[in-house]
Amino acid sequence: MVQATIKPTPAKTRDVQVATIGNNTQVLRSRTWDRLKFEIEYSRQKGTTSNSYLIQADQIALIDPPGQSFTQIYLETLEKSFNWHKLDYIILQHVNPNRLATVQVLAGKAPQAKIICSKPAVNALKAALTFPEWQTRIQVVREGDTLDLGQGHQLQFISVPTPRWVDGFCTYDPQSKILYTDKFFGAHLCDEPIFDDNWKQLDQDRRFYFDCLHATQTKQLETALDKFTAFPNKIYAPAHGSLIKYSLSRFSYDYRQWCQQQKAQELKVVLLYASAYGNTATMANAIAQGLVQSGVAVESINCELASTEEITQAIQTCDGFIIGSPTLGGHAPTQIQTALGIILANAAKTKLAGVFGSYGWSGEAIDVLENKLRDAHYSLGFEPIRVRFSPTATTLEECQQAGREFTQKLKKTKKLRTPKQAVTETQIDRTEQAVGRIVGSLCVLTTFHDNQHSGVLTSWVSQATFNPPGLMIAVAKEQNADLIRNPGDKFVLNILNEGRNVRRNFSYQSSNSFNNLNTKTASNGCLIIEEALAYLECTVHSRMESGDRTLIYAVIDCGEVLENHGITAIQHRKSGSHY
Numbered sequence: 001m002v003q004a005t006i007k008p009t010p011a012k013t014r015d016v017q018v019a020t021i022g023n024n025t026q027v028l029r030s031r032t033w034d035r036l037k038f039e040i041e042y043s044r045q046k047g048t049t050s051n052s053y054l055i056q057a058d059q060i061a062l063i064d065p066p067g068q069s070f071t072q073i074y075l076e077t078l079e080k081s082f083n084w085h086k087l088d089y090i091i092l093q094h095v096n097p098n099r100l101a102t103v104q105v106l107a108g109k110a111p112q113a114k115i116i117c118s119k120p121a122v123n124a125l126k127a128a129l130t131f132p133e134w135q136t137r138i139q140v141v142r143e144g145d146t147l148d149l150g151q152g153h154q155l156q157f158i159s160v161p162t163p164r165w166v167d168g169f170c171t172y173d174p175q176s177k178i179l180y181t182d183k184f185f186g187a188h189l190c191d192e193p194i195f196d197d198n199w200k201q202l203d204q205d206r207r208f209y210f211d212c213l214h215a216t217q218t219k220q221l222e223t224a225l226d227k228f229t230a231f232p233n234k235i236y237a238p239a240h241g242s243l244i245k246y247s248l249s250r251f252s253y254d255y256r257q258w259c260q261q262q263k264a265q266e267l268k269v270v271l272l273y274a275s276a277y278g279n280t281a282t283m284a285n286a287i288a289q290g291l292v293q294s295g296v297a298v299e300s301i302n303c304e305l306a307s308t309e310e311i312t313q314a315i316q317t318c319d320g321f322i323i324g325s326p327t328l329g330g331h332a333p334t335q336i337q338t339a340l341g342i343i344l345a346n347a348a349k350t351k352l353a354g355v356f357g358s359y360g361w362s363g364e365a366i367d368v369l370e371n372k373l374r375d376a377h378y379s380l381g382f383e384p385i386r387v388r389f390s391p392t393a394t395t396l397e398e399c400q401q402a403g404r405e406f407t408q409k410l411k412k413t414k415k416l417r418t419p420k421q422a423v424t425e426t427q428i429d430r431t432e433q434a435v436g437r438i439v440g441s442l443c444v445l446t447t448f449h450d451n452q453h454s455g456v457l458t459s460w461v462s463q464a465t466f467n468p469p470g471l472m473i474a475v476a477k478e479q480n481a482d483l484i485r486n487p488g489d490k491f492v493l494n495i496l497n498e499g500r501n502v503r504r505n506f507s508y509q510s511s512n513s514f515n516n517l518n519t520k521t522a523s524n525g526c527l528i529i530e531e532a533l534a535y536l537e538c539t540v541h542s543r544m545e546s547g548d549r550t551l552i553y554a555v556i557d558c559g560e561v562l563e564n565h566g567i568t569a570i571q572h573r574k575s576g577s578h579y
């Protein structure tokens with residue numbers, strides 16, 4: 001990801017830049033030279049423009065009025081050359097609470113104007129708009145619907161839902177050949193040129209915008225790009241930044257390339273969330289930024305939109321997953337409960353997990369997610385993040401940091417879990433290679449004899465019986481076999497923790513290297529290594545001489561898990577002819 005460069009920008013007053021961009025068509029760019037919000041997408045601190053479009057044919061339509069930071073200056077600018085009573089349509093290519101503040105005023109000034117939106121946007125409008133008869137004024141459009149403004153401006157609507165803008169659609173005007181792309185092909189940058197005359201200098205800003213907004217929804221983005229190819233475009237008119245005229249094919253190519261780069265990442269994290277009021281979604285976006293920055297592919301899944309099959313497939317193919325939920329009425333929303341069920345049924349326990357959410361006062365949903373995942377023995381890549389109501393700049397930074405931390409743990413775990421077992425054609429004994437595929441948990445067996453503590457490394461151990469709990473170990477003579485040869489001999493089996501380098505103190509031959517390790521004495525007198533994942537106190541029950549080893553069957557007297565969230569270290573081998 002392109003890193004943000006923090007440059008102080010000169011303070012200029014906000015304004016609205018108006019320009020003609022096609023027949024009967026104007027852009028109104030509400031401009032700020034300051035950073036508009038604290039979210040990372042604005043962190044290049046180059047200001048931004050919020051682009052709205054006005055088509056004045058036989059009928060008049062206004063596309064995407066800006067958010068409330070610009071309500072006043074935007075309406076003042078429109079009023080200079082425009083009679084509110086002539087406005088026929090307000091087209092909302094996506095709805096957000098910020099924009100609704102302006103829509104509310106607009107709808108009051110132009111009571112005859114219809115509001116065009118997609119079906120998923122209706123509920124948000126219903127909750128927010130208080131003007132009379134809003135129901136009769138909302139006109140829902142679907143994929144392929146058209147709206148004839150006259151004089152050839154027969155607008156076509158293209159449905160492009162994404163996890164971030166579930167109600168998103170784009171609009172094509174065949175008269176001007178302008179595709180109104182809303183959140184696609186934008187950049188947060190405030191400057192004078194209306195068009196992309198200086199497109200070569202825009203690369204970094206465009207890439208940064210893509211990384212922040214689209215890198216986690218490449219699947220949906222590619223679907224949108226496919227749909228756009230059906231329209232003979234001359235201009236892309238996005239919600240932010242300059243309009244695209246000179247770099248149309250180059251920018252489309254860049255989007256394809258950047259999507260490919262995301263998909264080519266070695267590790268993939270699935271980010272599942274639901275969010276009734278947008279707070280958990282904002283946290284999800286910040287975590288996603290941290291993940292993308294640190295070099296993993298992220299698939300964002302808004303659980304309110306996704307099917308069971310989609311979630312299942314994503315969970316099965318990911319390397320790690322992170323799930324976030326608001327708490328509503330003491331619970332996680334049903335969609336999150338369903339997603340959790342899918343995770344518990346389908347995600348291997350070796351997959352790294354993460355939990356986050358926004359809450360108001362009790363936050364039960366976050367607790368439930370954490371407890372269920374811990375109980376199922378998933379390791380968490382960061383401590384669960386709880387944010388009361390809306391995240392602040394500080395909590396969003398924590399979310400990003402958590403994303404980066406998650407990646408580091410994921411990379412480490414992946415490295416540890418990738419067996420170095422490549423088979424080469426030149427290796428002669430394929431039977432040995434096959435035997436080498438038997439893996440065992442890495443343990444240190446400690447004994448106490450003649451006032452002397454000893455420890456040897458072994459991975460040739462497995463549970464042998466349930467009742468009594470018992471295990472079987474294969475030991476060689478040089479592994480102090482004499483000390484655990486006779487019924488009644490005692491030992492401790494320290495089961496090692498992945499990622500803790502305890503094994504370097506020991507070899508497969510006898511050794512006494514407890515240096516720099518924390519130990520305590522078990523009730524049977526042998527040493528417990530405190531850095532281990534768990535230990536078992538055992539008593540030898542019987543033995544069997546077998547080939548070059550002695551097989552010891554021992555009964556487990558007692559034991560304890562020393563680190564609740566660790567993972568058992570495993571010994572991978574190239575060949576069955578040695579350890």
Ligand SMILES: Cc1cc2nc3c(=O)[nH]c(=O)nc-3n(C[C@H](O)[C@H](O)[C@H](O)COP(=O)(O)O)c2cc1C
Pocket residue numbers: 274275276277278279280281325326327328329330331358359360361362363364388389390
């Ligand atoms: C209808 C309703 C019920 C809520 N119930 C709880 C609750 O039981 N416990 C709690 O901690 N917060 C509760 N909250 C607060 C939300 O969790 C909080 O507003 C949170 O920021 C919502 O996250 P979201 O924006 O991602 O939807 C409730 C909020 C609403 C509107």
